[in-house]
Structure formats: C-alpha cells, structure tokens
Amino acid sequence: MTVHRPPPEQAHLRIGFIPLLDSAVLIVARECGFAEREGLSLDLVREISWANIRDRAIVGHLDAAHMLAGLPIASTLGIQHLRVPMVAPMALGIGGNAITVSTPLYEAMAAAGLRAAGGPHASGAALARVVRQWAAAGRPPPILAMVYPVSSHNYELRYWLAASGVDPDRDVQLVVIPPPLMVDALETGRIDGFCVGEPWNSLAESAGAGHVVATKAELWPLSPDKVLGMRTDWAERNPNTVAALVRALYAAAGWADDPANHEALAELLARPEHVDAPAACFRRALAGRFGTGPEGGTHTIADFIGFHRYAATFPWQCHALWLYAQMVRWGQIAHSAAAAALARATFRPDLYRAALAGGDAAIPLADSRIIGGTTEPMAVAATTGTLVLPPDRPFDGTVFDPDRLDAYLAALDAGALPA
C-alpha cells in the first residue's frame, strides 16, 4: 500500500459477536489475515444474547461488536436502557434474515390460500386470514419470535404484519428469543414462527420444523441488518484503530462476497468456535436458496445476503433514520428533531470515508439517499465514478425520504404510509 497509514493506538482488540451468518466479515478478517495486514489482532468473543453484547460494550469488556443496526442508535438515545453514546462506522452487510413459520401454521396458511413461494404479499395475506380464523374460533393468537426489541427483525416483522393488515401488538403475540434458541422453540411448539438471521431459518427448514415465508431481501432490498458498533468515547480515543479495523473488515467483506470463496466461508462459519451449525446450511444461505414449502421445491432469492456488493458496508444515514422512524412508530421513543439528529449521527460515513480514503474503494459521496425512490437501478455518485444499485423499494411500495421524516411519521399516525 502506497498511502501512509498511522499505526493503530491499540493493536489487540476484543470484539463480540453472535453466532450468525452475518458475523462472517469479522471471522474472515481474523482467519484470513485481513486484520493482521492492518496491524490488528482480533480476539473474537462469542456471546449468546444481544443484552450481553450491549452490556459488555457499555462497560468496556468489548472494544467493538457485531451489533444489530438499531443497537447503537438505541444506546445513544437511551431507549429501554442506559444512555451511552455509540457509533457505527460501517455496516456488516445487507439482508441475511427471513421469516419462518412452523409446519402447522404453514399448513393453516396454505389452507387459507398460500401457494408455494408466494412471496411476502401472499404469505402476509394468508397469515392475516389465519389470524382472523383463529380469533373467530377463540384460539389464542399465533406467537411469533424475534431476536431483540430494537432489532431490524422486530421492525421487519412488524412492517410485514402491519402492511398485511395484522396488528403486531394485538393480533399476534411477539416474544424475544436469542437466535441460537429459535429452532428449538419452533420444534417444541412454544412459538408459531420467527424472524431471525441465517443459518437458523435454513436449519428449521432442514429439520422439517418450519418453512420460510418471506425474506428480508423481498421485504426491503439492500436493507441493513448488522453494523460494527462501539462506544463513541472509545472511537474518539482510537481513531487510527477504528480506521484500520474498517479497512480490515472492508477487505474481508470483499473476500466473503466472492462466490469463489463461499465453500471455504461455509466451512469456516460451521466450526464449533464460530457459528457451530452445518456447513450445508451456510452454502444454501450464501446462494439464497430456500424451500418453497412442504412439497420440497427450492427457489433462489436474489441478493439474499450481501457483504460487499452495492455498498453493503457503507453506513447510510438514511438507514439510521428509517430505523429511528420504526422506533417512533412502535412507541419505543417519542419523536423529536433532536432525537432524530442523534439517531442519524450514530451512523458515521465520515469515519468510513476517512478509513478508506486513498484506496480504490468506490465510496458513495452522499451520506443519505431516498429509500425506494425508484423502481429502476439507481446511479449513485461515488469516489471512483458511479455505483449502480438495484432498486430498494420496500415491498409495500412505501418511499422513505430521510429529509421528510415528519411527513412519514404523520402518515403513520394517520394510519397510512406515504407512497
């Protein structure tokens, strides 16, 4: 590398992760030498719950962590917990999770008109019919699990339910279960469905416990799920370390996104000290291959997960604001201009650009953009020419303009989303 890089202030880092497909970038950075190349040694600490990631990051047991994109925002705003400012200098990918229902619930949905691989509109409509049938028959509502109150899974599941005419707080019961325990809860009938990251959907399918009825890539293409999160004070004390870590993870994301490396990546993730799940599940998830229902067919979801393509690691501030809008929508925080500004500033494209400056990465020039503004591929101005992103309109057709947040929230209050 010809650019002079100042050495990291701290060479040895403790980084927390939850066993999931999208912890890949961190694992690859350590195992394939990308961290070492930036003068860093990574100690990856596996945690079972997001509360542990949050608490250990707050008290400094962890320098940085694989975090739900909403977690640093919630921590900065003090939602449901201590107010500790955090930043996300990069995202760790797009997509990567799905909604799975138990085989009995799937059968009820099929009886209510769901066909194989019907997509999120059809599955949402079928679920709405089942919910009404159960209510009419005096049955308790379906229990659906997600991984954490400020997870994109919670917001995605609620978005899908609400757009399908199901009230997430009244018509179903939402519970929290950590990702590694989801399949067991579904198999034992304690829940009727869940929204979780891979490989846990594929594992439920291969165990015959459930069927995928919607994926994140169909609900909202190019949407963020995990970020690299850290306390703001730590990031400010260690600017060179943050930059080196972003470069290492950016390079690791490029490696992980290359289909030529997917076989090796599946084996790496399968290891007991990493995610500890069958390599076959990772192979399927990396290819975006899911079952279409009990008949045993499969289909492929385009861009089910992306680590590097389409600026997947760029911390778009419009994504931070979309998540913030969902926090307001579901009553986790009262809206104010000050809170929205804090949420937006949690995602730090400036740190991302500073880290990668002088390299050959194509980095978007804008911090934010309109989500779902077009149904055609979008040209985004970047440091090296133009990036072309596929359309990213959410499945219900709602456009999110981060500069018109108040209009979006007002439309939610009125019970309709702006088209």
Add this chain to the structure above:
Amino acid sequence: MSRDPEARLRVLVIDEEPIRASILEEGLLTGGDVVVTRISEMHDLLARVAAIDPQVILIALENPSRDTLEQLLQVSRDGTRPVCLFVDQTDGAQMQAAIDAGVSAYVVDGLKKERVRPIAEMAIHRFNAFARLRRELEDARSQLADRKVIERAKGLLMRSRRIDEEAAYRLLQRTAMKQNKRLAEIAQSLVTAAALLDETDP
C-alpha cells in the same frame, strides 16, 4: 415478633446453576426481610413471573433468556417502565462490578433504590464467592491430576534409566526449568511419549 408480609421484599432468582442459586438465596435470606423464589426453568416465563410478582429479579449475566426477560418486563407492565438496576445513569461502577461478578438484576416496579442496593451488593458478593469456590475446586482437581502424572513420569524414569525416585524428580525439575515449563507439563509429555513408544498399548 410478627412481621407484615407486605413489607417483605419479593426477590426472584433465575439461575440454571442450582448450587449458585442456593448460595444466593441463603445470602439474601440472612440479609433481612426478603422472600426469595428460585426458578431455573425458563418455559412460560411470563406466567410464572406474573404469579410470583417479584419486585427484583436476579439473573446470571450469561443466561440466554435475559433478552426474553427484558422484553417481557417491557411489555407486561402498563405505564411503569421497568428499570434495570445496574444501568441507573449514576451507577456505571456498580454495573461494572455486576458484570464482573456475572450477575444482572432488574427492578420491576418503582422500588426505592435504598432497598434494592443491599440486595444487589449481596448478589454481587455471593456470585463472586461462588466463582471463587468453583475456582478453588478446579485448582484442587488440577493439582491432584498434576500429582498423579508426576508420579507416573517418575516411575517411567526410574525404570528406564535405573535411577532412584529423588533423582527422577530432580531430572524432571531440571528439564522443566530449562524449558521454562511447568513440572506437570514435562511429566505429561513424558507419559504421552512413553505411551506412543509402548507397542503393547497403542
């Protein structure tokens, strides 16, 4: 002296580790006016928490059901938002202590901090005591294992080099010092090597 049961603090201990849970319970009971309920089973948590109606919940930090519990507490109380004890804005140091000890606590109603603090301190103290106990037990176990392997290594040296016990021990000791390793490690490598070389015991 009769006590008003209403004045007693209702504490729920959720722990899959039965010994630690009982150490914790004992400590809390000697600490004063407290009713302690222990559960280890996480199924149907909401109904059980509702039945017990605790004012404070103590749970192990590494318990995988902590996320579930937090969300249950958030949705089950109308209006009164639960406060996580160790995340009071002024209590960073106490939270550090709690995390170091491996304990997490949740206050589920508007309980006064002065009543909760001794409970929390007792929990941290007891979790630490349990960790120490377990460490001592592990140390004792590994010391016993060390002694056994050193005895076997000495026996091997005495037979193959025809030296007495003391000379065998000194030889092991010298080698360990030279290689900057523990005596037990040198003994273990000798025992492993001997097993590999012994044709009758592949």
